[in-house]
Structure formats: C-alpha cells, structure tokens
Amino acid sequence: MVIGRTALVLVPAAAGLDPLLLLVAALCSGHRDVLPLPRPTGRSAATVAGELMRNPGDPRTASEWAESLYTSSTSLRRAFRAETGLAFSEWRTRLRLDHSL
Numbered sequence: 001m002v003i004g005r006t007a008l009v010l011v012p013a014a015a016g017l018d019p020l021l022l023l024v025a026a027l028c029s030g031h032r033d034v035l036p037l038p039r040p041t042g043r044s045a046a047t048v049a050g051e052l053m054r055n056p057g058d059p060r061t062a063s064e065w066a067e068s069l070y071t072s073s074t075s076l077r078r079a080f081r082a083e084t085g086l087a088f089s090e091w092r093t094r095l096r097l098d099h100s101l
Helices: 002-014 019-027 043-054 062-068 073-084 088-100
Strands: none
Touching: 043 073, 043 088, 062 073, 073 088
16 A cells, blocks of 8 residues: 555656655545445444444453443454454454554
C-alpha cells in the first residue's frame, strides 16, 4: 500500500518538490477503504465489530468481549473467522490500521 501511494509522488519529487511532504500528503489523502475490511454478520461478532469501529483503541481481548456478551471466546473467535475470513486479532489489527490511515 505504501509503495502504491509513493508511486503517486515520484514524478512530482523529480520536479524538485519535497518527497517526504508529498508522501505524507499522499498517505493523508483520504483514501479510507484502502484495505477493505469484511464485517461480521452474526450477533456477537457484529456487536464486537461495531464497538471496535466506534473505538478502535479498545484494549479488550476476545475473551473479555465474549464474557460481556455471555458467549464463549471460542464461539466469538470462530464467528470472526467464519464471517470475515480473519482471526479476531487480525481483524482488529486491520481495523486499527485502516483507522490510522
């Protein structure tokens, strides 16, 4: 992704513009869905996903989320894997990465 965005700044950089400023501008250009993130559809996983989308920095583990939803952590993790193709931790990391961009 960074390499793809840096390609946007190579030509202007050759024209004498500051490549670092151009890179920062490219990274901040508002491309929100750079890494499309599948959203779970089941009740428990969708609830967790919704809360994490509102607050990506929430530090709760899958076990803590499961306990608050009166389900098992195994069920929650399986739901994330089945509904998104990603493990809970991978999904949360991707969400945080998308949010940081």
